[in-house]
Amino acid sequence: MPTEGDVAAQAQQEVIPDETAETAADTQEALAKEIEALKAELEQRTRQGESYKAQYLRIAADFDNFRKRTQKEKEELEQKVKCNTITELLPVVDNFERARTQIKPADEGEMGIHKSYQGVYKNLVDSLKRIGVSAMRPEGQEFDPNLHEAMLRQPTDEYPEGTVIEQLVRGYMLGDRVLRHAMVKVAAAPEPVVSSEEAAFDEESEVEASES
Incomplete structure (x- = not known):
């Protein structure tokens, strides 16, 4: 016949499996919640990372456009200054060319001066050619x-x-x-060439018109 101690021990053994099952269920539920929380955080961090990446690409594109625009404006300004400077020199070139065609040296002294001027003219023209003119x-x-x-x-x-x-x-x-x-x-x-007959006819027509 079982004693009171045996009955109590048996009851305790029956309770332990139930408590273990509840603890395992709680642990599993907690793990599931933690996993969901980690997934949510991962998605948030992923979206945040994509946002940062998009911002970076946008800033990089803006900077690249700014760099290109600045470089283009710089080149255009340099070209404009260059053109203006060269344009100011063109009347000097014109004067040298007119002197070459119009001035006829009368003696050796004048010929020497003429050659000196033409040497300056040639150097000026060669310099303009070297810079692309x-x-x-x-x-x-x-x-x-x-x-x-x-x-x-x-x-x-x-x-x-x-x-x-x-x-x-x-x-x-x-x-x-x-x-x-x-x-x-x-x-x-x-x-248009007008023949003598046509010219005479036109004159006669004008005379007749004036007399009438």
């Missing part, structure tokens, strides 16, 4: 308002209408930029 050669080309400025129009049948016949003032370019338009004479359509 080129003189226009528009004769025989079709008139282009982007390059040429028409000063005179001459009726002629020797050239097609709109052809540059003569360069009156030389034009210059720096690379593909116009420093000074070439001032030119342009071919125009020839005037």
